[in-house]
Amino acid sequence: AQSVTQPDIHITVSEGASLELRCNYSYGATPYLFWYVQSPGQGLQLLLKYFSGDTLVQGIKGFEAEFKRSQSSFNLRKPSVHWSDAAEYFCAVGPGGSGTYKYIFGTGTRLKVLA
Amino acid sequence: EPEVTQTPSHQVTQMGQEVILRCVPISNHLYFYWYRQILGQKVEFLVSFYNNEISEKSEIFDDQFSVERPDGSNFTLKIRSTKLEDSAMYFCASSELVGNQPQHFGDGTRLSIL
Numbered sequence: 001a002q003s004v005t006q007p008d009i010h011i012t013v014s015e016g017a018s019l020e021l022r023c024n025y026s027y028g029a030t031p032y033l034f035w036y037v038q039s040p041g042q043g044l045q046l047l048l049k050y051f052s053g054d055t056l057v058q059g060i061k062g063f064e065a066e067f068k069r070s071q072s073s074f075n076l077r078k079p080s081v082h083w084s085d086a087a088e089y090f091c092a093v094g095p096g097g098s099g100t101y102k103y104i105f106g107t108g109t110r111l112k113v114l115a
Numbered sequence: 116e117p118e119v120t121q122t123p124s125h126q127v128t129q130m131g132q133e134v135i136l137r138c139v140p141i142s143n144h145l146y147f148y149w150y151r152q153i154l155g156q157k158v159e160f161l162v163s164f165y166n167n168e169i170s171e172k173s174e175i176f177d178d179q180f181s182v183e184r185p186d187g188s189n190f191t192l193k194i195r196s197t198k199l200e201d202s203a204m205y206f207c208a209s210s211e212l213v214g215n216q217p218q219h220f221g222d223g224t225r226l227s228i229l
Contacts, residue, residue, distance in 0.1 A: 034217060043119075043206060043222035044158070051215045090158060094218070101146065101171045101213050102160035 002027050004093050006106035013081050014114045021076040021109050023091030032094035033074040034103070035065055039087045047089075050074065061085070086113045117141045119221035121207050127227045128197055136192045136224045138207030147190045148208040148218060149182065151175070158206065164190065165213075194226075202228045 005024045013019055025031055032051050036044040048059025055067040065076045074091060091106040120139045128134045140147050149161040162172040164182050181193045190209075194201055204225050208218040 032215060036220070043121075044208075044220035046217050046219065049217050092158075095213060101148070101163035101165075102173070103150075103158075103218060104160070105158040107157045 002093065002104050004091050004104050004106040006089075006091055006109050008109045009107070010110050010112065012112040012114060015083050016080050019076075019078045019081045019085070019111070021089050021091075021111070023074045023076065023106060024072050025074065025091070025093045026072065027093050027104075033065075033067060034092040034094060035059065035063070035074075035076045036090045036092060036105075037061075037087045038090065038108075044090065047076070081111075081113055083113045083115060086111055119207055119209055119219050121205075121221035121224050123224060124222065125225045125227070127229060130199055130228050131196055134194050134197055134226065136194075136205050136207075136226070138190045138192075138209075138221060139188050140190055140207065140209030141211075141219055142188070144209035144211050144219075146170075146210045146213050146218075147182075147184070148210075149192045150206045150208065150220075151203040152206065152223075153200075153203045161192075161205075163213075197226075197228045199228050202226055 003026045034049045035047040047063050050057050050067045058064050063078050088108045088110045090108045092103045094103045122137045147164040150158050152158045160173050162176045163170045183191050204223045206220050206223045208220045210216045210218045
């Protein structure tokens with residue numbers, strides 16, 4: 001069955017520290033992978049996406065993610081976190097030519113940033 | 116940058132009433148979607164819509180739900196005879212193509228059923 005797992009429900013980091021949010025997926029076909037961020041009361045903003053090619057992808061707000069097929073992972077990283085990064089982060093898997101249209105989301109990781 | 120807009124931002128409705136959630140997708144997009152997020156839970160797919168018909172729906176999307184593109188710009192989700200468990204954030208999304216074009220999400224409508 002298709003699924004996305006975000007093992008960390010909550011993560012707290014100090015401002016300026018590095019960040020890594022984990023995402024593992026189970027998907028029959030070659031997946032398309034996404035990270036979205038949701039600030040309180042806001043919608044889902046696309047941070048970055050992976051379709052093919054270079055397995056290290058750059059996104060907005062200084063985020064990057066690395067696709068590792070052997071580990072079925074797509075972890076999100078940022079070298080230095082800012083207080084404004086506090087939000088909930090969702091990893092999602094999208095249709096990779098498998099005939100479906102839907103995205104499958106993980107349960108999210110809530111990031112807290114300490115000043 | 117063009118964006119998906121949803122109205123209203125918050126809808127409060129009595130149980131048993133009908134509610135219509137409205138969305139204006141990005142203008143050149145062809146695929147439209149509804150997702151919902153019950154408080155504290157993951158975002159779940161409801162339905163996708165292309166070429167004026169439903170292209171895929173989840174098991175959540177039963178006869179209580181319907182979607183429509185009444186004109187060239189709006190995309191609506193109707194929930195008939197609402198139940199308490201319909202309380203959730205409902206997100207509209209659109210994409211230019213399916214597959215290697217990302218879905219762009221609106222800010223959502225928070226639906227509260229009393």
